Amino acid sequence: MNNTRETLQKKIIFDCLKNNKVHPTAEDVYNIVHKDYPNISKATVYRVLSKLSENGQIRKLDFDTSSRFDDEIAPHYHFVCKRCNKIIDVFLNEERLTQLDEFKQTFNDFSIDDTEIVFKGLCKDCQKKEN
Amino acid sequence: MNNTRETLQKKIIFDCLKNNKVHPTAEDVYNIVHKDYPNISKATVYRVLSKLSENGQIRKLDFDTSSRFDDEIAPHYHFVCKRCNKIIDVFLNEERLTQLDEFKQTFNDFSIDDTEIVFKGLCKDCQKKEN
């Protein structure tokens, strides 16, 4: 006997993330699913997103006033534009990943499970507008 | 003519950060300064900390449910213990800083001003307790 249940709400919310790869907030997800499923509760969205990230099925990103959610669970990092707040995924190549791993092993005071890297600056479009 | 004023409150709050290098939240700072200056307002603490970080005099850290503030403005990164929530400063040596700079220059889609890195795992003490 399994103590979790497969519900329509969980499927809807998970699918929403799969179809909206823009790092939406819980509020964003609620607004999207609300269009097609107007009686889904906001608390359900928060709870399901929270549970999914606990289970490692999605990632919770905490570099903003409200948390954002990412269906991409492969190791990657983020760039945030200071002007338009756009978020761009940053993947490291093999060489960089190796460097990062080596670096993490140089610490004796702690063991590292997760690494979050956020780059901030101006995206291409906003650089143009700045001139 | 300067449109900002040097107030006792600003000095008290800035000094508080200098004397409490534990990455306190705004609430923490309020509680500390409140002991010696009971009529300082919580809104003032929030406003002054926000202004100081805008001016680059302190750093605002956003890896928690509430923002934390750091008087150390030299480039450095952070480790957060998942168990006891302790925060440890992580400084990169010259070699690593150079690697990071090189990496940042490989992007054509954006320019990078700031880089925030948060490592998460277990600190030495909590690793022991885990066994």
Added chain:
DNA sequence: ATATTATTAGTAATCATTATTAATAAGTAA
């Protein structure tokens, strides 16, 4: 010293998130 106005204290308002609770429905067993 006076005038101007940036800043503050105190508090209300807002925003994001979590807790509560009665109703619902997923999974199990009869």
Added chain:
DNA sequence: TTACTTATTAATAATGATTACTAATAATAT
């Protein structure tokens, strides 16, 4: 299929962090 157990949900209240508001205060230019 039907009944049963209880995880999950909808709706909403409560909480916690932060910001907005406003009259009073005090830093600085004149």
